[in-house]
Amino acid sequence: MSGALEGIKVLDLTRVLAGPNCTMILADLGAEVIKVEAPGGSDETRGWGPPFQNGVSAYYLCANRNKRSLTIDLKSEEGREIIRELAKEADVLIHNFKSGSMEKWFLDYDSLKKRNPRLVYCSITGFGESGPLSHLPGYDYIIQGMSGLMSITGNQESGPIKIGVAMVDILTGLYSAIAIEAALLEREKSGEGQKIDMSLMDSAVSSLANVASNYLISGNVPQRLGNDHPNIVPYSIFKTMDGEIIIAVGNDRQFSALCSLMGIPEIAEDEKYRTNKARVENRKVLTKILENQLQLKPSYDWMELFSKNNIPCGPIQNMDQVFNHPQVIARDMVVQVDHPEAGSVKLVGSPIKLSRTGTKVERHPPMPGEHTIEILQEAGYTSEEISLLIEENIIDAGSNKLEIKN
Structure with missing residues (x-):
């Protein structure tokens, strides 16, 4: 059984949660996702813990399955050129660098579409690429406060409270996956890719739903109701x-x-x-x-x-109680995957259930640089070129440095 997105190649230059969650959704659906980090692994979640399982962060494991790892020094021109070469054959590139970073490196959409007009290019930033705050970085907790979510969460005694998980990151990842899939679908008609500008702030504001509508219609500023519903009783x-x-x-x-x-x-x-x-x-x-x-x-x-x-x-x-509930078990919402360092790892399963092209967990969340050599070989780099890149610290092949094949 092939995945719904089989044949779609994704260059994933994201880290932490919003971007990795988006690309994990695409990977679960069959897309080939290459996770790009700096040598040694630069996704901060690799160090976020406890808990760790045999030294591997539970946080990192939650959003990075079904991907391959490529580690490159993007501060070097040689490293950036590798991304340009890979982008020529990619369907999607997604990043969550601060606004302006990709332009500085000539890895922005306008630069890459010259090499690949069919490229779907998605940026995820805190506040988007326009507006007075576009230059600022974005963090889920801060956006929960700025977007109004915390003003309606909790009760009058508790004061404002954040949601128990990084829900803004999760929502932004979901919206980004929808946007990417929509752009890929439109590309079938036009033959052209396009740029997607996603922001945590926009995603959080959109999630206010009926509470936002209540305010926009009435002009009354919503108050914290704790566990009560603003429009329905009981x-x-x-x-x-x-x-x-x-x-x-x-x-x-x-x-x-x-x-x-x-x-x-x-x-x-x-x-x-x-x-x-x-x-x-x-x-x-x-x-x-x-x-x-x-x-x-x-x-x-x-x-x-x-x-x-x-x-x-x-x-x-x-x-x-949740993960021992017969309904959760029956719906395959817990899956297991073998990891070369962590051992057998339990992960939350995909909620997406398709009758013919269902989701699959085929790859463990990768170690830094685990697939660098094979990815570059597939892209046409010779053993000599790869050896030189390793010697110059442009790339990191993890534990596979001696496995270059002619």
Whole structure:
């Protein structure tokens, strides 16, 4: 079974999470991805830990499978020329260097498209390549604050809180993968590549969704609601006899059924709660009424009752519960791959399920320079040329320095 993107060649000059997550998605779908780093490995996540497995960072492992590693000194003209040569045959080049870096090195889109007009070129920066902040670097945490995400996360007592993972990086990686695939699809009609300008800030602002729309329509600045929903009630965490559960009631019919199951059908008929609009306006009083009833039974009993009657509800699970859950296991959301240093490594599986061209995990997250020699040989470099590049410290072949073949 071949991947949906088989035959697509990607030069990946990214590091940390947004770019690597994007290229891992492409690689899972069958694209040939070459991860480019400085000699020794310059992706910062290689050193981010603990935890490490036999010296290999868990953070690095999460976003770099199915790729090959090429290590080059891009500060040298010889190293940059290798990228230009590889870009001639590539379908995609993606980088997340600070704005202006690629232009300084003549690795920008305008320079490379002269050699390869079909190249799809994607840059990922903190603020994009236009606007007053385009010169600044971008970091997920800072963008969470600047974009408004932290202003609506947490509650009034907690103050602003960041999301528990680098969600802006993840979102930007997803948007970038969509943009690249769209450009590749359009290229089938036009025969030409194009440049893609992605930014963490843009991605974060777009993720505000209904909260942004609420502000743009009303002019009211949204406040932190903790686990509550700004537009729907009851849609939150509720205390039970022995813990907490999530109840997510999205319409009046479900609310009426919920009240009947809880033994308080009269609440659904009360004008203060009969419609969602009224429930939003009377959120605090209604929440207290519901929690008083919910504390009469343990969480499991309520969830079993609600689930049988199609009331959306669920538990709050920790990581141990998540990765031992039969649904997660059944959907192959944990995969294993053998790594030459880390040993057998467990990774989160791909959520993309295609009926004919499914995703595959065929390569371990590479060690620095693990595939430098074979990549350059495939590009037409001779053994003598590769030896000279190694001697001059232009490239690093990792542990494969003595494996050059004629």
